[in-house]
Amino acid sequence: MIDFHHVTKIYSGGHIALDCVNFRLEQSEFVLLTGANGAGKTTVMKLLYLDEHPDEGEIQIAFGEDPAYHSREGATAKRVQGLRRNLGIVFQDFKLLPDRNVFENIALALRVANASEAKVRNRVHEMLELTGLSDKAQRLPQKLSGGEQQRVAIARAMANEPYLLLADEPTGNLDPDTSRDILRIFQNIHAAGTAVLMATHDEPLIRDLPYRRIRLDHGKVIEAR
Numbered sequence: 001m002i003d004f005h006h007v008t009k010i011y012s013g014g015h016i017a018l019d020c021v022n023f024r025l026e027q028s029e030f031v032l033l034t035g036a037n038g039a040g041k042t043t044v045m046k047l048l049y050l051d052e053h054p055d056e057g058e059i060q061i062a063f064g065e066d067p068a069y070h071s072r073e074g075a076t077a078k079r080v081q082g083l084r085r086n087l088g089i090v091f092q093d094f095k096l097l098p099d100r101n102v103f104e105n106i107a108l109a110l111r112v113a114n115a116s117e118a119k120v121r122n123r124v125h126e127m128l129e130l131t132g133l134s135d136k137a138q139r140l141p142q143k144l145s146g147g148e149q150q151r152v153a154i155a156r157a158m159a160n161e162p163y164l165l166l167a168d169e170p171t172g173n174l175d176p177d178t179s180r181d182i183l184r185i186f187q188n189i190h191a192a193g194t195a196v197l198m199a200t201h202d203e204p205l206i207r208d209l210p211y212r213r214i215r216l217d218h219g220k221v222i223e224a225r
Protein backbone atom coordinates (compact mmCIF):
# COMPACT_ATOMS: atom_id res chain seq x y z
CA MET A 1 0.00 0.00 0.00
CA ILE A 2 2.84 2.39 0.96
CA ASP A 3 6.44 1.95 -0.14
CA PHE A 4 9.17 4.45 0.80
CA HIS A 5 12.07 3.90 -1.56
CA HIS A 6 15.35 5.70 -0.70
CA VAL A 7 13.46 8.77 0.53
CA THR A 8 15.52 11.79 1.58
CA LYS A 9 13.98 15.04 2.82
CA ILE A 10 16.13 18.14 3.29
CA TYR A 11 14.42 21.23 4.71
CA SER A 12 15.42 24.70 3.60
CA GLY A 13 18.47 25.60 5.63
CA GLY A 14 19.97 22.23 4.74
CA HIS A 15 18.71 20.12 7.64
CA ILE A 16 18.45 16.46 6.59
CA ALA A 17 15.20 15.33 8.22
CA LEU A 18 15.05 11.94 6.47
CA ASP A 19 18.12 10.19 5.12
CA CYS A 20 17.50 7.44 2.56
CA VAL A 21 14.47 5.95 4.32
CA ASN A 22 13.04 2.62 3.14
CA PHE A 23 9.97 0.92 4.54
CA ARG A 24 6.72 -0.65 3.46
CA LEU A 25 3.28 -0.63 4.96
CA GLU A 26 0.87 -3.30 3.78
CA GLN A 27 -2.86 -3.02 3.47
CA SER A 28 -4.60 -3.56 6.84
CA GLU A 29 -1.39 -3.35 8.90
CA PHE A 30 -0.94 -1.45 12.18
CA VAL A 31 2.57 0.00 12.25
CA LEU A 32 4.22 2.07 14.98
CA LEU A 33 6.61 4.81 13.90
CA THR A 34 8.88 5.50 16.85
CA GLY A 35 11.91 7.60 17.71
CA ALA A 36 12.85 10.60 19.85
CA ASN A 37 11.77 14.17 19.17
CA GLY A 38 13.36 15.37 15.96
CA ALA A 39 13.86 11.85 14.60
CA GLY A 40 11.73 12.56 11.51
CA LYS A 41 8.33 11.02 12.36
CA THR A 42 6.24 14.07 11.47
CA THR A 43 8.20 14.45 8.23
CA VAL A 44 7.19 10.90 7.24
CA MET A 45 3.55 11.86 7.92
CA LYS A 46 3.80 15.10 5.92
CA LEU A 47 5.26 13.24 2.96
CA LEU A 48 2.37 10.78 3.13
CA TYR A 49 -0.32 13.44 3.17
CA LEU A 50 1.54 15.32 0.46
CA ASP A 51 2.27 18.40 2.54
CA GLU A 52 5.97 17.99 1.70
CA HIS A 53 7.78 16.43 -1.26
CA PRO A 54 10.81 14.14 -1.05
CA ASP A 55 14.10 15.61 -2.31
CA GLU A 56 15.34 12.21 -3.38
CA GLY A 57 13.69 8.85 -3.76
CA GLU A 58 10.06 8.02 -4.29
CA ILE A 59 6.99 7.05 -2.30
CA GLN A 60 4.62 4.64 -3.95
CA ILE A 61 1.05 4.96 -2.72
CA ALA A 62 -1.62 2.49 -3.82
CA PHE A 63 -5.13 2.63 -2.40
CA GLY A 64 -7.00 -0.10 -4.23
CA GLU A 65 -6.24 1.44 -7.62
CA ASP A 66 -3.22 2.16 -9.82
CA PRO A 67 -0.31 3.28 -7.67
CA ALA A 68 0.66 6.95 -7.54
CA TYR A 69 4.28 8.01 -7.22
CA HIS A 70 5.21 10.91 -4.97
CA SER A 71 8.66 12.21 -5.76
CA ARG A 72 10.60 15.44 -6.11
CA GLU A 73 8.16 16.57 -8.79
CA GLY A 74 5.17 16.07 -6.48
CA ALA A 75 1.95 14.49 -7.71
CA THR A 76 -0.57 16.00 -10.13
CA ALA A 77 -3.39 18.08 -8.58
CA LYS A 78 -6.10 15.57 -9.46
CA ARG A 79 -4.04 12.75 -7.98
CA VAL A 80 -3.46 14.75 -4.77
CA GLN A 81 -7.21 15.12 -4.16
CA GLY A 82 -7.77 11.41 -4.83
CA LEU A 83 -4.97 10.35 -2.52
CA ARG A 84 -5.95 12.66 0.33
CA ARG A 85 -9.54 11.39 0.20
CA ASN A 86 -8.26 7.93 1.09
CA LEU A 87 -6.33 9.13 4.13
CA GLY A 88 -7.55 10.00 7.61
CA ILE A 89 -5.24 12.17 9.69
CA VAL A 90 -5.13 12.71 13.46
CA PHE A 91 -2.78 15.22 15.09
CA GLN A 92 -1.46 15.69 18.62
CA ASP A 93 -3.33 18.99 19.03
CA PHE A 94 -6.69 17.75 17.61
CA LYS A 95 -7.15 20.70 15.18
CA LEU A 96 -10.93 20.95 15.67
CA LEU A 97 -12.90 24.00 14.54
CA PRO A 98 -13.60 25.83 17.84
CA ASP A 99 -16.82 27.52 16.68
CA ARG A 100 -18.49 24.32 15.39
CA ASN A 101 -20.02 21.65 17.57
CA VAL A 102 -18.94 18.00 17.53
CA PHE A 103 -21.52 17.01 14.91
CA GLU A 104 -20.45 19.81 12.57
CA ASN A 105 -16.74 19.10 13.00
CA ILE A 106 -17.31 15.54 11.80
CA ALA A 107 -19.91 16.50 9.18
CA LEU A 108 -17.55 18.95 7.49
CA ALA A 109 -15.26 16.12 6.37
CA LEU A 110 -18.23 14.55 4.60
CA ARG A 111 -19.57 17.80 3.16
CA VAL A 112 -16.26 18.64 1.47
CA ALA A 113 -16.51 15.18 -0.14
CA ASN A 114 -19.99 16.17 -1.46
CA ALA A 115 -21.96 13.67 0.63
CA SER A 116 -25.75 14.06 0.66
CA GLU A 117 -27.34 15.45 3.85
CA ALA A 118 -28.83 12.00 4.61
CA LYS A 119 -25.42 10.36 4.22
CA VAL A 120 -23.86 13.06 6.44
CA ARG A 121 -26.36 12.39 9.21
CA ASN A 122 -25.97 8.60 9.04
CA ARG A 123 -22.25 8.60 8.86
CA VAL A 124 -21.75 11.19 11.65
CA HIS A 125 -23.93 9.07 13.93
CA GLU A 126 -21.92 5.95 13.10
CA MET A 127 -18.71 7.82 13.86
CA LEU A 128 -20.09 9.17 17.15
CA GLU A 129 -20.87 5.60 18.12
CA LEU A 130 -17.46 4.32 17.05
CA THR A 131 -15.79 6.88 19.30
CA GLY A 132 -18.27 6.76 22.19
CA LEU A 133 -19.44 10.36 21.75
CA SER A 134 -23.13 9.87 20.95
CA ASP A 135 -24.22 12.05 23.88
CA LYS A 136 -21.81 14.89 22.98
CA ALA A 137 -22.90 15.74 19.42
CA GLN A 138 -24.05 19.27 20.25
CA ARG A 139 -21.06 20.28 22.40
CA LEU A 140 -18.44 22.78 21.34
CA PRO A 141 -14.86 21.44 21.46
CA GLN A 142 -13.83 23.69 24.35
CA LYS A 143 -16.50 22.02 26.52
CA LEU A 144 -14.85 18.62 26.04
CA SER A 145 -11.88 16.96 27.75
CA GLY A 146 -8.69 16.43 25.78
CA GLY A 147 -9.50 12.76 25.29
CA GLU A 148 -12.97 13.61 24.00
CA GLN A 149 -11.54 16.19 21.61
CA GLN A 150 -9.16 13.60 20.23
CA ARG A 151 -12.08 11.20 19.78
CA VAL A 152 -13.87 13.86 17.71
CA ALA A 153 -10.72 14.19 15.60
CA ILE A 154 -10.66 10.42 15.09
CA ALA A 155 -14.36 10.42 14.15
CA ARG A 156 -13.67 13.16 11.59
CA ALA A 157 -10.66 11.29 10.21
CA MET A 158 -12.67 8.09 9.73
CA ALA A 159 -15.82 9.72 8.31
CA ASN A 160 -14.87 9.12 4.66
CA GLU A 161 -13.79 5.50 5.24
CA PRO A 162 -10.07 5.98 4.52
CA TYR A 163 -7.77 3.13 3.53
CA LEU A 164 -5.10 4.45 5.90
CA LEU A 165 -5.32 6.33 9.18
CA LEU A 166 -2.27 8.46 10.02
CA ALA A 167 -1.90 9.47 13.67
CA ASP A 168 0.97 11.80 14.62
CA GLU A 169 1.59 11.64 18.40
CA PRO A 170 -2.16 11.29 18.99
CA THR A 171 -1.71 10.83 22.74
CA GLY A 172 0.96 13.50 23.19
CA ASN A 173 -1.39 15.86 25.08
CA LEU A 174 -3.23 13.16 27.06
CA ASP A 175 -2.74 11.41 30.41
CA PRO A 176 -1.84 7.67 30.48
CA ASP A 177 -5.38 6.37 31.10
CA THR A 178 -6.87 8.52 28.36
CA SER A 179 -4.00 7.54 26.05
CA ARG A 180 -4.91 3.87 26.49
CA ASP A 181 -8.57 4.66 25.66
CA ILE A 182 -7.49 6.40 22.46
CA LEU A 183 -5.16 3.52 21.55
CA ARG A 184 -8.06 1.08 21.99
CA ILE A 185 -10.10 3.07 19.46
CA PHE A 186 -7.24 2.80 16.96
CA GLN A 187 -7.08 -0.94 17.64
CA ASN A 188 -10.83 -1.25 16.94
CA ILE A 189 -10.43 0.73 13.72
CA HIS A 190 -7.59 -1.55 12.67
CA ALA A 191 -9.61 -4.67 13.55
CA ALA A 192 -12.37 -3.38 11.27
CA GLY A 193 -9.92 -3.33 8.34
CA THR A 194 -8.26 0.09 8.14
CA ALA A 195 -4.45 0.34 8.07
CA VAL A 196 -3.01 2.52 10.86
CA LEU A 197 0.34 4.28 11.01
CA MET A 198 0.87 5.80 14.43
CA ALA A 199 3.86 7.98 15.26
CA THR A 200 4.67 8.10 18.96
CA HIS A 201 7.51 8.34 21.42
CA ASP A 202 5.30 7.13 24.29
CA GLU A 203 7.19 3.90 25.03
CA PRO A 204 5.12 2.82 28.07
CA LEU A 205 1.94 3.04 25.99
CA ILE A 206 3.21 0.83 23.16
CA ARG A 207 5.58 -1.49 25.05
CA ASP A 208 3.41 -4.60 24.89
CA LEU A 209 1.77 -4.03 21.52
CA PRO A 210 2.25 -6.80 18.95
CA TYR A 211 2.55 -4.45 15.97
CA ARG A 212 5.48 -3.95 13.64
CA ARG A 213 7.75 -1.03 14.51
CA ILE A 214 9.78 1.32 12.39
CA ARG A 215 12.25 3.21 14.54
CA LEU A 216 13.82 6.45 13.31
CA ASP A 217 16.92 8.13 14.67
CA HIS A 218 18.19 11.37 13.18
CA GLY A 219 16.29 10.68 9.98
CA LYS A 220 17.48 7.10 9.49
CA VAL A 221 15.56 3.88 9.99
CA ILE A 222 17.57 2.14 12.72
CA GLU A 223 15.17 -0.68 13.40
CA ALA A 224 12.37 -2.22 11.38
CA ARG A 225 10.66 -5.33 12.63
Ligand SMILES: Nc1ncnc2c1ncn2[C@@H]1O[C@H](COP(=O)(O)OP(=O)(O)O)[C@@H](O)[C@H]1O
Pocket residue numbers: 011012013015016017035036037038039040041042043044
Ligand atom coordinates in the same frame (compact mmCIF):
# COMPACT_ATOMS: atom_id res chain seq x y z
N1 LIG B 1 9.79 23.07 8.25
C1 LIG B 1 11.00 22.73 8.73
N2 LIG B 1 12.09 23.47 8.43
C2 LIG B 1 13.32 23.12 8.88
N3 LIG B 1 13.55 22.04 9.66
C3 LIG B 1 12.50 21.28 10.01
C4 LIG B 1 11.18 21.59 9.57
N4 LIG B 1 10.33 20.64 10.07
C5 LIG B 1 11.10 19.79 10.79
N5 LIG B 1 12.40 20.18 10.77
C6 LIG B 1 13.52 19.47 11.40
O1 LIG B 1 13.58 18.16 10.87
C7 LIG B 1 13.88 17.21 11.89
C8 LIG B 1 12.78 16.16 11.95
O2 LIG B 1 11.60 16.79 12.41
P1 LIG B 1 10.22 16.01 12.61
O3 LIG B 1 9.92 15.24 11.38
O4 LIG B 1 9.23 17.01 13.05
O5 LIG B 1 10.60 15.00 13.79
P2 LIG B 1 9.68 14.28 14.89
O6 LIG B 1 8.27 14.36 14.44
O7 LIG B 1 10.21 12.88 14.98
O8 LIG B 1 9.90 15.03 16.17
C9 LIG B 1 14.04 17.99 13.18
O9 LIG B 1 15.40 18.23 13.41
C10 LIG B 1 13.30 19.29 12.89
O10 LIG B 1 13.85 20.36 13.62
Ligand SMILES: [Mg+2]
Pocket residue numbers: 041042043168169
Ligand atom coordinates in the same frame (compact mmCIF):
# COMPACT_ATOMS: atom_id res chain seq x y z
MG1 LIG C 1 6.61 15.07 15.38
